[in-house]
Amino acid sequence: MSAPADLKRAAKRADLRSPEEIRAEKKKGRMGAWLILPGMLYMALFFAAPVVVLLSMSLFVKPEGADLGEFVPGWNFGTYAEVWSRYWPVLLRSFVFALIATIAALIIAFPMAYLVAVRLRGKPLLKGILLVLLIAPFFSSFVLRTQAWKQILADEGWIVQTLKAVAILPADGSLTATPFAVICGLTYNFLPFMMLPIYASLERLDTRLLEASGDLYASPAQTFMKVTLPQSMPGVFAGTLLTFIPAAGDYVNAAILGNNRDTSMIGQVIDSRFFKVIDYPGAAALSFILMVCILILVLIYIRRFGTKDLF
């Protein structure tokens, strides 16, 4: 803590400020409110209010003899019990898939981030190109890329043929339409969200610390565990959240790379409840359950590992 900040705090405690200073500060406060007001109003209107609408929709009642998609406002908590008992295995599967994909993405993204942030220091051009290669795939559309994976991993593709030839995969085995394919797709699609935050924190890593650690006879593994990893923790933390949350709610990978038996994810169910079955309360209740489960998991995670200045 620097001296001026200490002085300021002491001044605040004793309120040694002159009336002009107090007035200026109040005016500053009002100015700040004007700056954040439009954005916050927008978020209240198109994020907070819709969540409340969704909550009320989940309690709607289907009247006797109603047409398809006709519901009236009500307090039907039974919908929650119904969708929970029916879909909890799908919810659990979504979280398990998302967890595995997050761990896999962490393992793949860390060396990438380390390579770009630490090894390529002082080579801005190469570093820039690799960072661009990370963002540019967004523009080729992730739906198209997921579809490409489906065809690359298809039964008649050379990857499956090779794996069968060397007997890693049984003769009647396949890669697409399996949980493995869905998890691979999730890992692949959210990789940039894992890599960028880790990159951002590794970029601030002082390499002299690594040298110092080596000078003090730490093994490379010790240096990694005691210096590199702790220094990159804020990035790892943000990256795992930015991967896990969208992965748990994703349905594009499961829809393209999965099957109808053992890969369906909760997002697919919500989508089909909304658009195919036209069961708005059911879809809304499932959305709400998903949101609450994720918030609980995230809060536990933040409690356990979190730093205060996460974002």
Place this chain on the structure above:
Amino acid sequence: MYNTKLGKWFIPVVGGLAFVYLLVPIVYIFVFSFNDGGKSNLQWKSFTLDNWKNPCGAPGACESLVNSLSVGAVATLIATALGTAVAIGLVRYKFRFRSTADLLIILPLATPEVVLGASLLAQFLNLGWDLGYWTVIIAHVMFCMSFVIVTVRARVAGLDDRLEEAAADLYAGPVQRFWKITFPMLIPGIVAAALLSFAMSFDDFIITNFNSGTFSTFPKFVYVAAARGIPAQANVIGSAMFIIALLIVIIGQVVSYRRKKVLAARG
């Protein structure tokens, strides 16, 4: 790991392989954009340039691309303007309801896209609004704004207050101080936020699917087409967008690198 033989090779090899993994489907998409595979484009038949000569040949492909570009540009503009103001307000000023504001920014990031899409759809149904271009824009601004705020806020927080104090000592007023000192220093952060926001908007499928009605964007076009076979024109557009994005950023990088070099040479 920093200066051992294992670490010396391990990191570049593993990191390099990860980048290859990232680019495998892109290469696939690019190669199959030259395939004369008929409607479905699943199997390699023969090489042709027809798809590239006629990228709008598949019905709806180019319209959806134009829609995506337009939504991306408008949503980015609005989200960046609103988000930058919020970021500055949050870092620079103290006021009540700060924690509420923080919550409104962080919660959308911690909410899966299906839930964001579904709740907005519920809201639009409730309000009786027709789904289309503007509902998609509203949805995209919402999820982009959180990313803009988080990105720009980090930049504002990292600013050196002393520069503004120096400007104040030199009799610059608050407005002048903002536009001459603060804003120029924020530009890299704002540009990064805008690029991120455009990329997220351009690539979004789930939220768009919930709130677009019959309006089509490029990801939606691909997803719908996947059921009966994606036309090779989609591969052409996907590859072309990838290459354009790559070129724009690389040229930008080279230019700024050169400028830095020139400035450094001048001392």
